[in-house]
Amino acid sequence: MLNRGQQIQAKLIEAIDKDHWIVSFEGQLLQVTNSTPLEFKKNLVLNLKVIQGNPLRLSVLSEAPNKGRFEKLI
Numbered sequence: 208m209l210n211r212g213q214q215i216q217a218k219l220i221e222a223i224d225k226d227h228w229i230v231s232f233e234g235q236l237l238q239v240t241n242s243t244p245l246e247f248k249k250n251l252v253l254n255l256k257v258i259q260g261n262p263l264r265l266s267v268l269s270e271a272p273n274k275g276r277f278e279k280l281i
Contacts (some may be wrong), residue, residue, distance in 0.1 A: 211258065213256070214268065216252075217252070253268075
């Protein structure tokens with residue numbers, strides 16, 4: 208279980224549509240919604256922060272390696 212404030216890395220695996228993606232985190236596949244201005248691309252690795260545990264909400268900190276902070280919810 209992911210806890211609020213925890214930072215993780217997840218890899219974008221596949222686009223469901225423009226704003227919905229499947230990501231891989233520690234062998235688990237999760238569906239996320241991109242509500243940021245960032246254009247997600249397959250195989251991009253993101254640094255994320257858990258905003259809420261249940262239901263899960265994540266904030267994009269940056270692309271990995273660290274290329275800046277975005278602080279947008281996905």
